[in-house]
Amino acid sequence: MFSTSKPRHLRGALLALAALALALPCAAQWKWRDAQGRVQYSDRPPPNDVRDRDILNRPAAVPTAQRPAQAASAAAGATTGAASAPTSDPAIEARKRQAEAAQDQGKRDEEARVARQKVENCARAKEYARTVESGQRIARTNEKGEREFMDDAQRARESTRAREVIASDCR
Numbered sequence: 001m002f003s004t005s006k007p008r009h010l011r012g013a014l015l016a017l018a019a020l021a022l023a024l025p026c027a028a029q030w031k032w033r034d035a036q037g038r039v040q041y042s043d044r045p046p047p048n049d050v051r052d053r054d055i056l057n058r059p060a061a062v063p064t065a066q067r068p069a070q071a072a073s074a075a076a077g078a079t080t081g082a083a084s085a086p087t088s089d090p091a092i093e094a095r096k097r098q099a100e101a102a103q104d105q106g107k108r109d110e111e112a113r114v115a116r117q118k119v120e121n122c123a124r125a126k127e128y129a130r131t132v133e134s135g136q137r138i139a140r141t142n143e144k145g146e147r148e149f150m151d152d153a154q155r156a157r158e159s160t161r162a163r164e165v166i167a168s169d170c171r
Contacts, residue, residue, distance in 0.1 A: 031057035047088060122170035129162035 032046040033039055033054040040046065046055060132138065138150045150158065 029057070029059040030055070044089070047092065118169045121165060125162050125165035125169065129159060129166060132159045132162060 030042045030045055031039060032050050033056060034046075034050065039056065045058075132150075132155055138155070139147050140150065142148050
């Protein structure tokens with residue numbers, strides 16, 4: 001009645017859970033908010049320009065008052081008597097530049113999309129204005145599903161509206 005595969009699956013699941021629990025201390029232990037307000041995660045301490053109140057999580061072995069980079073610079077300054085300049089990680093700087101470049105590219109792409117949309121709206125508005133001003137009968141379907149023809153007042157309103165779109169999008 002009892003299946004021998006259940007204990008093997010249970011043993012395998014427990015083994016995987018234990019391995020996961022042992023791997024948790026190896027995960028990214030630092031969590032801070034950068035100057036732009038984005039939350040950053042890393043296994044390295046944040047740059048020195050990040051304020052202590054912006055550090056959201058730190059490893060248990062590091063005291064709250066001092067980060068490892070600050071402790072090392074304080075120790076070096078204490079032994080030599082000189083103030084040390086903040087160091088920056090080239091990889092972090094490269095990532096910042098990449099992020100800024102991606103953000104700039106995103107803005108340029110959005111501006112290009114908006115410009116294309118304006119060109120399309122301009123062409124549509126010009127075509128609609130020509131149609132309305134041509135004097136041909138224009139039929140529309142109302143909310144009841146019935147066909148209605150535009151009278152002169154409706155035609156004048158539609159022409160004015162098309163001219164406003166042309167004025168705003170055809171610059």
